[in-house]
Amino acid sequence: MDNKVFIAKRVAQMLNDGDVVNLGIGLPTMVANYVPEGITVTFHSENGIMGLGPAPAEGQEDKDIFNAGGSPVTVLPGAKFLDSAESFGIIRGGRVNMSVLGALQVDCRGNLANWCVPGKKVPGMGGAMDLVSGAKEVVLAMEHTAKGNHKILSECTFPLTGKEVVTIIVTEMCVMRVTPNGLLMTELAPGYSVDDVKAATGAPFEVAADLKVMQVPED
Amino acid sequence: MRKITTAKDAVSRIKSGDVVMVGGFLQGGSPERILEALLSDSSATDLTIVNNDTGFDTMNTYKLMEAGRVSKVYATWIGGNSITGSMYLNQPGSVTLVPQGTLAERIRAAGMGIPEFLTPTGVGTIAAEGKESKVIDGKEYLVEKALHGDVAIVHATVADEFGNCYMRGATKNFNALMPAACQYCIVEAEKIVPVGEIDPDLVTVSGIYVDAVVQL
Numbered sequence: 001m002d003n004k005v006f007i008a009k010r011v012a013q014m015l016n017d018g019d020v021v022n023l024g025i026g027l028p029t030m031v032a033n034y035v036p037e038g039i040t041v042t043f044h045s046e047n048g049i050m051g052l053g054p055a056p057a058e059g060q061e062d063k064d065i066f067n068a069g070g071s072p073v074t075v076l077p078g079a080k081f082l083d084s085a086e087s088f089g090i091i092r093g094g095r096v097n098m099s100v101l102g103a104l105q106v107d108c109r110g111n112l113a114n115w116c117v118p119g120k121k122v123p124g125m126g127g128a129m130d131l132v133s134g135a136k137e138v139v140l141a142m143e144h145t146a147k148g149n150h151k152i153l154s155e156c157t158f159p160l161t162g163k164e165v166v167t168i169i170v171t172e173m174c175v176m177r178v179t180p181n182g183l184l185m186t187e188l189a190p191g192y193s194v195d196d197v198k199a200a201t202g203a204p205f206e207v208a209a210d211l212k213v214m215q216v217p218e219d
Numbered sequence: 220m221r222k223i224t225t226a227k228d229a230v231s232r233i234k235s236g237d238v239v240m241v242g243g244f245l246q247g248g249s250p251e252r253i254l255e256a257l258l259s260d261s262s263a264t265d266l267t268i269v270n271n272d273t274g275f276d277t278m279n280t281y282k283l284m285e286a287g288r289v290s291k292v293y294a295t296w297i298g299g300n301s302i303t304g305s306m307y308l309n310q311p312g313s314v315t316l317v318p319q320g321t322l323a324e325r326i327r328a329a330g331m332g333i334p335e336f337l338t339p340t341g342v343g344t345i346a347a348e349g350k351e352s353k354v355i356d357g358k359e360y361l362v363e364k365a366l367h368g369d370v371a372i373v374h375a376t377v378a379d380e381f382g383n384c385y386m387r388g389a390t391k392n393f394n395a396l397m398p399a400a401c402q403y404c405i406v407e408a409e410k411i412v413p414v415g416e417i418d419p420d421l422v423t424v425s426g427i428y429v430d431a432v433v434q435l
Contacts, residue, residue, distance in 0.1 A: 045389075046319065046320075047244045047247070047389055047392055048244070048388075048389040048391055048392050049389055062388065063247070064247070064248070064376070064387045064388030064389060064390050065388045065389055066244075066245075066247045066389055068244075069245075070244070070245035070246060070247060075388075081387075081388050081389055081391060082391065083323075083391040083392060083393075083394075083395035083396055083423075084244075084271075084319065084320075084322075084323035084391075084392045084393050084395075084396060085323045085324055085326075085327040085395075085396055087320075087323075088319060088320025088321075088323050088324065089320075089324075091320060092320060092338065092339070092340065111343075119308070121298075122297070122304065122307050122308065122316075123296055123297060123298030123304075124272075124294065124295055124296035124297045124298060124316045125295065125296070125316060125318055125319075125344075125346070126272075126295050126296035126319050127295065127318070127319035127320060128318075129318035129319075129320075129321075129340050129341050129344060129346060130318050130319060130320035130321070130340045133339045133340045133341070133342065134320075134339070134340070159344065159345050160343060160344045160345075161344065162343070162344065163342060163343025163344065164343075
């Protein structure tokens, strides 16, 4: 299974019936494809949609209905459009159960850096700082390394998006939780050893006593 | 009071040095027609632009910047506009990046008569630099100030002759917030209808905030 599909499927298994969820651009967006049967999740798009649906069929795009990446989307029955103040009030007010994002760097205290590569690329934080400080659960859905370079570090070196905000890290290798004592690996993906994860991680982590196999449903 | 006018007449009110709030989110609901008139029919310069993202290189905010008419920017994401990106890197202080919810709330606060507010967003980040913070019930918050503008330029799906606006779908974004935060408001509308045609329940922005309505 493709790494990104594997990660998206595992994150989708963490959703609960009734959750309001915000998915970032890229890999996080794929989570919407794998919502478990029997539960209802409402997707929020911070540019102003509560009740986001899938991308429209070609030729069915509506210029007034788009997501935070500016791409055409649809809305599901029961949706509401929001202005930016209410949309972020929903985030700040604690109504978003889970925010799923990518990362440039994350560290063992749950600090996240994902908006700026100093001196090179400064696209800006957009709504990410609000999402990580307002959402109850902040899940990173990302490949474990950036082409072999560590992304999970003892301490972020890039400017932060949020301080001590990340709660769960899901990669193709493992699931880690951020605890008051640092990182705790709770699941290990088939085909990897604890040493493999250690080699790919730039921070110390504990291994849960009840370490589980990271599993996702087949297609 | 007649509000229906031309784009050229509407932008004649914009002066050099003005803080101009521009609605829209990327291309969605961006008031391109009024920006085009600001570019071609006005010579106002040294402008401060407040916009979510300053758009893409194909859009009119970029062209206004390319013409050297913009000296300051407030935005949340600037990955689509190469001039804003180089201003940020090469002219320190010219581009202020603001978290999106904080930018929205600063604009809303200006319109609603709230001089400052507290938010947890940005604590421990670059967004906290130079700002006062407060701890309430053990949690840290930043003190953020209202952001006022001289002119709002926004896009509406339908406007009536009084300036009431209906903004469809996701085009509400910053378009719905900026009119109340500014001294003067220009609306470009896809369609203009007589007063009374828009169901009061469907008015996104009241005409009391609007000074000029331009047919797209």
